[in-house]
Amino acid sequence: MACRGSPLFFVFLRKNFLYLRFNLVPLLCIFIGSAAVLCGYLHWSVRPVKHNLEELEPKDYDVLKQLYFPANDLDYIYFAPSSNNVDDIMDMVRQELEIPAERFRIYNISSDMQLDMEQNCLGNCFAINFKQVPNRGSVGRLVYSLSSNQMRISPKKRFVNDEEINHQKDDDDYIRVGFLTLQHILDRQYMKYQELNPNYELLLSSMPNLEVSSMDSHRLTYFGTLCSILFNVVLLSTFVVPFVEEKQNGLKEFLNLVTPMSFLNGLTFFFIRFICYAALLLFVLIAAYFYEALGLIGFAYIAVLYLLYILATMSYAYLISVCFHSVFYAKIGGLVMLIIPYVFSFVRSWVTSVAFFLFSTNAFLEGLDVFQTFSNKHRHFGAADLFREIKDDSTRMFWIYCSLIAQSILYALLYNYMTCVFPGPGGLKRPFLFFLDPNTYKKRQRNEYTTAPRGTHAIIISELCKKFQTSKRETLISDNLNMTINNKEITVLLGHNGAGKTTMMNMIMGLVPKDAGKIVVCSERDVASYRHLIGFCPQHSVFMSYMTCHQHLEFFAQLRGSRRSDACLWADTKLKKLGLKEKRDEYGRNLSGGMKRRLSLGIAIAGNTKIVILDEPSSGLDIESRRQLWDILLNLRKEKAILVTTHYMEEAEVLGDTICILANGKLQSTGSPLELKRRLGIGYRLKLEVTDFTFREREIMKIILDYVPTARVLNVVKPTVYICLPYAYKMCFSEMLLKLESRTSELEISTISMTDTSLEDVFLRCAGEQDQVDTPDGSRNDAPLLTALYKRLPSQHTPPSTWQLWLAVFYKKWTFLANEWLYAVIMLSLPVVCVSGAILAMHAMSVVKNEAALPLKLSQMGSGVVYIYNPTGHHAQVEQQLRQQIELSGLTAQNVAATRKQCEKCYEVHFL
Numbered sequence: 001m002a003c004r005g006s007p008l009f010f011v012f013l014r015k016n017f018l019y020l021r022f023n024l025v026p027l028l029c030i031f032i033g034s035a036a037v038l039c040g041y042l043h044w045s046v047r048p049v050k051h052n053l054e055e056l057e058p059k060d061y062d063v064l065k066q067l068y069f070p071a072n073d074l075d076y077i078y079f080a081p082s083s084n085n086v087d088d089i090m091d092m093v094r095q096e097l098e099i100p101a102e103r104f105r106i107y108n109i110s111s112d113m114q115l116d117m118e119q120n121c122l123g124n125c126f127a128i129n130f131k132q133v134p135n136r137g138s139v140g141r142l143v144y145s146l147s148s149n150q151m152r153i154s155p156k157k158r159f160v161n162d163e164e165i166n167h168q169k170d171d172d173d174y175i176r177v178g179f180l181t182l183q184h185i186l187d188r189q190y191m192k193y194q195e196l197n198p199n200y201e202l203l204l205s206s207m208p209n210l211e212v213s214s215m216d217s218h219r220l221t222y223f224g225t226l227c228s229i230l231f232n233v234v235l236l237s238t239f240v241v242p243f244v245e246e247k248q249n250g251l252k253e254f255l256n257l258v259t260p261m262s263f264l265n266g267l268t269f270f271f272i273r274f275i276c277y278a279a280l281l282l283f284v285l286i287a288a289y290f291y292e293a294l295g296l297i298g299f300a301y302i303a304v305l306y307l308l309y310i311l312a313t314m315s316y317a318y319l320i321s322v323c324f325h326s327v328f329y330a331k332i333g334g335l336v337m338l339i340i341p342y343v344f345s346f347v348r349s350w351v352t353s354v355a356f357f358l359f360s361t362n363a364f365l366e367g368l369d370v371f372q373t374f375s376n377k378h379r380h381f382g383a384a385d386l387f388r389e390i391k392d393d394s395t396r397m398f399w400i401y402c403s404l405i406a407q408s409i410l411y412a413l414l415y416n417y418m419t420c421v422f423p424g425p426g427g428l429k430r431p432f433l434f435f436l437d438p439n440t441y442k443k444r445q446r447n448e449y450t451t452a453p454r455g456t457h458a459i460i461i462s463e464l465c466k467k468f469q470t471s472k473r474e475t476l477i478s479d480n481l482n483m484t485i486n487n488k489e490i491t492v493l494l495g496h497n498g499a500g501k502t503t504m505m506n507m508i509m510g511l512v513p514k515d516a517g518k519i520v521v522c523s524e525r526d527v528a529s530y531r532h533l534i535g536f537c538p539q540h541s542v543f544m545s546y547m548t549c550h551q552h553l554e555f556f557a558q559l560r561g562s563r564r565s566d567a568c569l570w571a572d573t574k575l576k577k578l579g580l581k582e583k584r585d586e587y588g589r590n591l592s593g594g595m596k597r598r599l600s601l602g603i604a605i606a607g608n609t610k611i612v613i614l615d616e617p618s619s620g621l622d623i624e625s626r627r628q629l630w631d632i633l634l635n636l637r638k639e640k641a642i643l644v645t646t647h648y649m650e651e652a653e654v655l656g657d658t659i660c661i662l663a664n665g666k667l668q669s670t671g672s673p674l675e676l677k678r679r680l681g682i683g684y685r686l687k688l689e690v691t692d693f694t695f696r697e698r699e700i701m702k703i704i705l706d707y708v709p710t711a712r713v714l715n716v717v718k719p720t721v722y723i724c725l726p727y728a729y730k731m732c733f734s735e736m737l738l739k740l741e742s743r744t745s746e747l748e749i750s751t752i753s754m755t756d757t758s759l760e761d762v763f764l765r766c767a768g769e770q771d772q773v774d775t776p777d778g779s780r781n782d783a784p785l786l787t788a789l790y791k792r793l794p795s796q797h798t799p800p801s802t803w804q805l806w807l808a809v810f811y812k813k814w815t816f817l818a819n820e821w822l823y824a825v826i827m828l829s830l831p832v833v834c835v836s837g838a839i840l841a842m843h844a845m846s847v848v849k850n851e852a853a854l855p856l857k858l859s860q861m862g863s864g865v866v867y868i869y870n871p872t873g874h875h876a877q878v879e880q881q882l883r884q885q886i887e888l889s890g891l892t893a894q895n896v897a898a899t900r901k902q903c904e905k906c907y908e909v910h911f912l
């Protein structure tokens with residue numbers, strides 16, 4: 001049955017949903033904890049509104065006019081929209097202010113006016129937006145709003161453009177900046193325009209100001225930054241760590257073996273988490289909305305920024321996960337890699353710009369900054385603002401969105417590339433430039449395996465070579481090895497510990513690369529094309545802690561093409577046969593060792609694979625379970641090719657249609673158990689129970705050797721003696737037995753029995769008699785197991801002292817460092833290197849270049865008048881020298897008292 005993408009998507013979705021359900025409590029704790037921190041911050045950051053209803057001194061109109069700014073050439077007054085009424089009123093205002101007409105700018109659309117003022121005004125500018133201007137003589141209200149590039153007034157709050165809103169600014173800013181003056185002049189001129197009684201007086205009595213804190217102007221940014229930090233922590237613990245954990249447990253590779261669509265596992269993993277994070281985010285943003293922490297920015301614009309940030313950061317986290325195969329290092333390394341982007345956001349320079357394109361966090365923080373600036377300007381954010389540059393050094397919001405989308409795609413592609421090129425332990429490695437190879441994009445021919453008749457080859461291994469090279473030794477696994485595994489037969493692979501049986505199976509599955517040779521499975525040479533045709537039971541059971549026995553079998557049957565209903569039924573039947581019926585709803589990790597092996601076997605035979613490879617399936621099984629296993633395998637043999645390894649000779653004899661004995665990298669012999677016994681058997685085995693064989697050996701052996709001259713003692717385990725009787729003399733056995741029988745009491749023989757040669761004899765003869773024990777580092781059991789340091793600990797019955805415990809812990813750590821020194825050095829130095837790199841980058845970024853010195857010579861100012869004000873008469877000498885210098889520079893020096901009407905270039909020097 002062919003695997004189809006869409007059902008498999010839901011199969012993996014279910015699997016990852018089960019993970020979520022199983023880990024619900026810790027996940028909820030993390031999510032609720034993060035939401036609580038954010039809500040706590042929102043609550044704390046809201047300050048109670050304090051109305052400052054301080055009575056201000058009434059201001060005189062003429063004083064207000066004097067306080068107004070109009071001295072500077074760069075100060076403009078903008079107004080919109082243009083109409084006859086408006087133009088007339090503004091002309092009156094201009095005359096009242098005595099400002100030249102060039103410093104008035106007229107617009108038809110108020111937003112254009114506003115933008116022009118924001119971007120182009122270099123001095124102090126005001127914009128007047130007329131909303132309602134009654135005609136001359138008509139009754140109605142004049143409605144207009146005033147804004148300035150220096151500060152904004154809203155009915156409730158004051159907004160100042162400069163970054164540092166400071167509450168130290170005194171409350172009459174409103175007056176000093178010129179707002180009140182302009183407002184009064186405008187009101188006055190309007191009344192004049194309407195020919196109302198001019199003898200009125202406008203007085204400012206009070207102005208409600210809210211307390212303005214510096215936090216208000218950064219609330220959106222601070223909240224967003226806190227969200228992003230917490231999100232990174234949540235991402236690490238609920239995304240990177242479980243993903244790496246799957247790799248560490250071997251599950252990722254196992255799923256690769258089972259289905260070519262295993263990438264759907266990652267995709268659904270991603271999908272489910274994205275939904276969860278989005279839900280959490282929505283909750284937090286709604287809370288922020290009610291706490292008014294989103295400023296004046298529309299909810300949708302902020303939500304899009306946050307969602308894109310989540311997407312891009314998840315993609316980045318995926319990429320991070322490629323670098324780690326151990327959860328421990330993933331936690332440390334992942335944290336460092338997620339923190340690095342924050343370092344670049346401290347200063348603004350080219351590195352920040354590069355970081356903006358590379359890291360989602362930097363793009364997100366930039367987005368927050370733009371929103372904050374908009375909000376601080378008391379501007380509602382509209383669609384057109386997506387393309388607006390709000391500050392000289394800021395990016396358009398649209399580009400920030402695009403950058404986050406591009407990063408999501410870029411990281412996903414990079415992740416895909418890295419998993420192909422650095423697949424990790426057991427993965428299928430592709431060449432660095434695999435994407436340039438046209439074959440990569442060709443649709444892979446699916447091998448629709450049909451049942452082949454018994455005896456035909458299912459697996460052909462030819463000229464296979466493999467050796468492991470470690471710093472300590474070289475281990476030969478196969479040396480030009482040839483072997484076949486037939487359809488509908490059970491092939492048993494025998495070998496000592498360390499003979500290379502597991503490695504051979506792993507090579508067939510593509511988990512270990514071969515050095516040379518060919519492995520053809522179902523007429524396929526490409527491991528990626530055939531590996532999912534094989535049901536594989538590895539030596540170490542691979543389980544998902546969050547799935548029950550039934551869910552495991554159902555899941556793997558579905559992966560191999562069964563429909564859910566069929567898979568469910570099949571799982572129930574198999575659980576019964578495997579003796580796991582009682583444990584149907586038990587989680588895999590709660591099973592006993594033998595039960596785990598049975599479940600592993602069930603997983604291997606799930607679905608309709610035609611080949612099954614089982615690595616020591618019966619290890620740890622009790623006698624009854626082993627017999628049940630034999631039944632299952634003998635039944636499976638009717639339709640599948642089975643390759644199995646075992647250390648039980650009885651099992652090999654019962655199951656094996658073909659026995660292959662592997663030793664020293666070669667197949668020492670192959671054949672059916674009977675064939676092997678006849679060909680390689682040592683003959684019959686005579687078993688005698690003798691009270692004292694050492695004393696009677698000469699006499700007993702003399703009788704035997706008279707009839708069977710090549711007989712030899714095999715083994716003596718008091719009081720039993722095993723004697724080998726080669727087949728060549730089998731005609732003489734009866735006479736020899738009769739003779740022995742007649743002298744039993746004299747020779748103190750209590751029992752005589754005889755058996756045919758066993759498979760064990762054959763095995764020992766072919767594979768050699770010495771069993772070898774593997775140690776983790778590949779060294780043999782002849783190496784000392786404990787080092788001198790550890791041996792020095794005295795053997796004792798009293799509890800170990802603290803010092804001894806310390807020594808033992810130290811020894812453990814030291815052994816780890818000695819074995820994994822490279823990895824340890826890299827992982828320990830990574831944070832130091834990253835932080836140093838970031839500090840260096842920051843240092844490089846913060847270099848301030850001095851501009852060229854400014855010429856400050858008076859002669860460069862050309863013509864002009866300098867007024868000198870020295871009311872006290874002190875510093876007369878200095879004043880005199882200054883006058884001389886001024887005159888020498890071609891300027892005129894005058895006392896301040898002199899009239900200075902229409903002075904174009906005037907400077908004033910005040911002596912205090």
Ligand SMILES: Nc1ncnc2c1ncn2[C@@H]1O[C@H](COP(=O)(O)OP(=O)(O)OP(=O)(O)O)[C@@H](O)[C@H]1O
Pocket residue numbers: 468469470475477495496497498499500501502503504539774775777778779
């Ligand atoms: N990745 C590796 N690097 C170096 N040596 C290895 C590696 N994997 C296995 N070996 C060595 O190769 C030899 C064969 O190992 P393998 O696991 O294939 O033996 P086996 O026949 O399955 O043994 P057992 O019956 O104990 O399972 C052993 O000496 C082992 O130490």
